[in-house]
Amino acid sequence: MTANPVNDIEETDMELIGRWKAGDGQAATRLVGRHSDALARFAASSGEREEIEELVQDTFVRAFASLDSFRGDSSLRTWLFTIERRLMLDRRRAEKRDRDTVSLDEADQATEYGALDTLIAEEVQERVRRALSGLSPTQREVFTLRVQQGLSYKEIAVVVDSTEGAARVHYHNAVQKVKEFLKDD
Amino acid sequence: MTKCNAIEIRESLPDLIHAGVSGAEAERIEAHVAACADCREELRVLRTVHGAAVFAPSIDTQRIVMVIPPYAGVPVTERPSLPRRTRTYAWLAAATVAIAFATVMVSSSGDDDLRTVPGVSPSPVAQVPTTPEPGESASVVEAVPPAIVASAGPRPSLALAGGLDDLSDVSLVALMTSMETFDALPAAEPDPVLTVDSDTTDLLR
Numbered sequence: 001m002t003a004n005p006v007n008d009i010e011e012t013d014m015e016l017i018g019r020w021k022a023g024d025g026q027a028a029t030r031l032v033g034r035h036s037d038a039l040a041r042f043a044a045s046s047g048e049r050e051e052i053e054e055l056v057q058d059t060f061v062r063a064f065a066s067l068d069s070f071r072g073d074s075s076l077r078t079w080l081f082t083i084e085r086r087l088m089l090d091r092r093r094a095e096k097r098d099r100d101t102v103s104l105d106e107a108d109q110a111t112e113y114g115a116l117d118t119l120i121a122e123e124v125q126e127r128v129r130r131a132l133s134g135l136s137p138t139q140r141e142v143f144t145l146r147v148q149q150g151l152s153y154k155e156i157a158v159v160v161d162s163t164e165g166a167a168r169v170h171y172h173n174a175v176q177k178v179k180e181f182l183k184d185d
Numbered sequence: 186m187t188k189c190n191a192i193e194i195r196e197s198l199p200d201l202i203h204a205g206v207s208g209a210e211a212e213r214i215e216a217h218v219a220a221c222a223d224c225r226e227e228l229r230v231l232r233t234v235h236g237a238a239v240f241a242p243s244i245d246t247q248r249i250v251m252v253i254p255p256y257a258g259v260p261v262t263e264r265p266s267l268p269r270r271t272r273t274y275a276w277l278a279a280a281t282v283a284i285a286f287a288t289v290m291v292s293s294s295g296d297d298d299l300r301t302v303p304g305v306s307p308s309p310v311a312q313v314p315t316t317p318e319p320g321e322s323a324s325v326v327e328a329v330p331p332a333i334v335a336s337a338g339p340r341p342s343l344a345l346a347g348g349l350d351d352l353s354d355v356s357l358v359a360l361m362t363s364m365e366t367f368d369a370l371p372a373a374e375p376d377p378v379l380t381v382d383s384d385t386t387d388l389l390r
Binding site for chain 2: 152
């Protein structure tokens with residue numbers, strides 16, 4: 001369910017938002033299709049295992065409900081990551097005692113998305129998962145947003161509610177840990 | 186451990202993966218990577234991590250779009266202001282509520298000024314005999330403090346506007362009689378006082 005890439009190039013997120021406000025429902029479909037996969041990957045990389053689609057859905061519902069507050073200072077995707085991260089934090093707080101998240105090195109990780117198993121290069125995948133599980137939550141978020149999502153340090157600082165300098169430090173520390181893990185593994 | 190100190194280059198390596206840099210900047214980074222074994226190794230690790238991105242379930246975008254409510258908001262800057270007449274009525278309503286509230290507060294504070302005896306039923310006071318006792322003039326009976334008479338209303342407590350010295354003998358008898366009918370009185374027993382003798386004083390020293 002991805003949007004037409006040609007139209008994606010032609011229309012910016014802000015233009016689509018304007019169309020949606022004008023009553024064009026297709027604009028919402030385009031926006032969701034453009035950003036949903038990235039949100040799902042970010043959630044999975046951050047340790048969320050269950051109800052990722054619900055998490056992505058809640059992110060979009062909240063975002064569309066408060067689009068008037070989106071001023072465009074950051075990109076829409078950065079703003080969506082910010083909302084999703086807050087939802088993840090809320091979810092973790094609510095399930096703190098018996099949460100079922102984050103443990104990326106659990107044995108059942110490889111069977112979580114059964115239908116996709118055939119698509120996964122399991123050995124490399126598992127090594128990377130283990131490497132990421134050795135990072136602190138903030139390091140993992142920063143590293144994932146930088147390496148897998150391609151966000152700038154400034155955008156990452158917005159998402160994780162920190163400073164650009166702190167984001168750079170977290171990134172460097174994360175890179176060191178991942179390199180050492182993958183070298184020793 | 187990484188030996189390369191080209192922090193700026195190393196921070197930009199993910200941009201090579203995402204084509205976040207182009208032109209001369211990209212060429213500069215690639216030239217450094219070509220000459221630096223540490224950065225080549227780091228870029229290889231980053232590509233591995235990026236290629237092995239944690240898989241997430243596919244998202245049904247149509248299902249999400251269905252639960253998104255249609256846009257119903259009006260931008261704050263375009264929100265129409267209330268008509269002038271409506272604003273006037275709003276101010277009047279707010280002022281009325283404020284005056285009513287103030288009136289209630291003043292009435293309550295006035296009641297609080299009266300010293301009250303909790304639990305005293307007003308009825309015994311209302312039954313003060315109006316017939317003077319032998320040797321007592323009728324004016325004494327009429328000298329019951331007005332606050333006591335006023336408290337004979339629905340308020341379930343006895344209010345005294347003055348001290349007990351202000352009460353006449355008849356009123357005092359009535360008050361004493363009514364006090365005997367109390368179901369319970371607050372404990373007025375003083376706490377036991379320890380006597381400090383000289384031995385205890387010595388111990389405290």
